[in-house]
Amino acid sequence: MPEPLNPADPAFARDPYPAYARLREQAPVARVALANGTHAWLVTGHEQARAVLADPRFSNVPAPGAGRPKPDSPAQRARGCLARHMLNSDAPDHLRLRRLTTAAFTPRRVDALRPRIERLTDGLLAGLSARLELDGGADLVDAFAFPLPVLVIGEVLGVPEADRAELREWTYRVGSPADALVEGAVDEAWVRLHAYFSALIARKRRAPGEDLFSALVHDASEGGLDDGELLAMAFLLLFAGYETTMNLLASASLSLLEHPAELAAAREGGPERWAAVVEEVLRHASPLEGTTWRRTTAAVDLGGEGVIPAGDSVLVVLAAANRDPAHFPEPDAFRPDRHLTGADRAAPHLAFGHGPHFCLGARLARLEAAVALPRLFAAFPGLALAADPQRLPYRPGLLVRGPRRLPVTLR
Numbered sequence: 001m002p003e004p005l006n007p008a009d010p011a012f013a014r015d016p017y018p019a020y021a022r023l024r025e026q027a028p029v030a031r032v033a034l035a036n037g038t039h040a041w042l043v044t045g046h047e048q049a050r051a052v053l054a055d056p057r058f059s060n061v062p063a064p065g066a067g068r069p070k071p072d073s074p075a076q077r078a079r080g081c082l083a084r085h086m087l088n089s090d091a092p093d094h095l096r097l098r099r100l101t102t103a104a105f106t107p108r109r110v111d112a113l114r115p116r117i118e119r120l121t122d123g124l125l126a127g128l129s130a131r132l133e134l135d136g137g138a139d140l141v142d143a144f145a146f147p148l149p150v151l152v153i154g155e156v157l158g159v160p161e162a163d164r165a166e167l168r169e170w171t172y173r174v175g176s177p178a179d180a181l182v183e184g185a186v187d188e189a190w191v192r193l194h195a196y197f198s199a200l201i202a203r204k205r206r207a208p209g210e211d212l213f214s215a216l217v218h219d220a221s222e223g224g225l226d227d228g229e230l231l232a233m234a235f236l237l238l239f240a241g242y243e244t245t246m247n248l249l250a251s252a253s254l255s256l257l258e259h260p261a262e263l264a265a266a267r268e269g270g271p272e273r274w275a276a277v278v279e280e281v282l283r284h285a286s287p288l289e290g291t292t293w294r295r296t297t298a299a300v301d302l303g304g305e306g307v308i309p310a311g312d313s314v315l316v317v318l319a320a321a322n323r324d325p326a327h328f329p330e331p332d333a334f335r336p337d338r339h340l341t342g343a344d345r346a347a348p349h350l351a352f353g354h355g356p357h358f359c360l361g362a363r364l365a366r367l368e369a370a371v372a373l374p375r376l377f378a379a380f381p382g383l384a385l386a387a388d389p390q391r392l393p394y395r396p397g398l399l400v401r402g403p404r405r406l407p408v409t410l411r
């Protein structure tokens with residue numbers, strides 16, 4: 001009997017890859033015992049992950065009453081409203097929401113954010129410089145990787161600059177386990193986010209801005225989104241866009257500091273080389289470790305991999321699929337050159353998912369990284385790690401992965 005998988009184990013959170021490799025070798029789709037006493041199907045093979053993500057028999061709608069029952073409260077009601085978003089929906093609802101959102105998220109609108117992202121990055125780097133000078137060291141997550149995505153989502157949603165510090169604080173709280181903060185802090189943040197987004201939508205209805213969210217508020221095609229759908233959408237954009245991009249920026253910084261030859265090559269190689277670094281970080285340190293949970297609506301026969309009964313929970317582990325040796329030779333090596341145009345270019349990674357729920361913010365996330373990383377390393381040529389990379393803390397769980405802290409100094 002193999003040991004149950006323990007996502008709360010800090011050693012697993014830091015380096016889950018050996019466990020995923022063992023699972024994949026045994027069976028790329030397997031019913032796994034978890035340390036909390038439950039069982040779930042984990043998909044760790046690349047081919048199987050693509051198949052599951054494209055198969056409508058795997059539903060994204062959370063099971064009624066999923067999770068521990070919680071007493072009714074304003075925070076519970078706020079949570080309930082904000083969670084009714086398109087990532088938690090199936091066709092045909094999902095198709096309608098997705099069509100309307102894609103119409104607002106045009107490549108032209110996303111690319112137009114570049115100068116704003118440059119300005120926000122430079123502001124954060126000025127703050128980082130002051131901190132490094134004053135204290136001799138800083139946390140790159142706190143000073144750079146966390147605030148940048150939240151500020152950029154502020155641009156997307158058209159949140160006034162004066163409100164962004166609060167947005168940052170509430171976002172941090174709702175993403176934290178309830179027992180990690182003072183009692184009531186997480187609940188208060190849910191209620192405040194709900195009230196803030198309700199007021200924001202009312203404002204955008206009266207006076208649309210240039211931002212992408214205003215385009216969504218005012219799109220009347222197919223009847224447009226109603227206020228409840230807009231509320232959940234604002235929350236989804238904030239939530240889907242911040243911790244993922246934070247992990248991308250933090251893991252990219254860490255990988256480059258650990259691989260000075262790759263950093264030098266990126267510095268010399270220009271945009272194509274930086275783009276290859278970003279793709280390799282997405283593959284090698286997938287910021288979303290697993291997709292959202294799926295549930296089978298019917299028994300699914302996976303051929304050689306057995307049958308998943310109806311009603312079972314399934315998690316596609318993107319981090320594992322992206323290290324499948326059948327698709328990526330030397331999967332554990334950090335090798336940006338595998339993404340350069342050339343004869344043996346790597347197979348596409350699955351870091352942004354696949355199928356109907358493929359990440360809507362992929363272009364924006366890539367743009368943020370392409371702007372921010374070269375600027376960070378140009379501003380601080382002597383940037384160096386100030387901690388043992390083997391001891392950095394990672395958030396426990398199977399869903400997101402990236403260092404929580406990244407102490408740096410100047411050499």
Ligand code: HEM
Nearest residue numbers: 086087240241244245248291292352353357359360361365
């Ligand atoms: C490195 C950064 C990011 C990564 C790795 C990432 C990854 C993903 C993945 C894997 C999914 C599919 C989840 C599933 O099938 O269960 C997804 C969905 C989504 N992402 Fe991202 N994401 C990133 C950044 C962003 C940003 C910046 C935004 C928006 C501003 C965004 C918005 C969304 C939305 C709205 C969905 C739901 C799409 C749907 O249900 O049709 N993401 N993302």
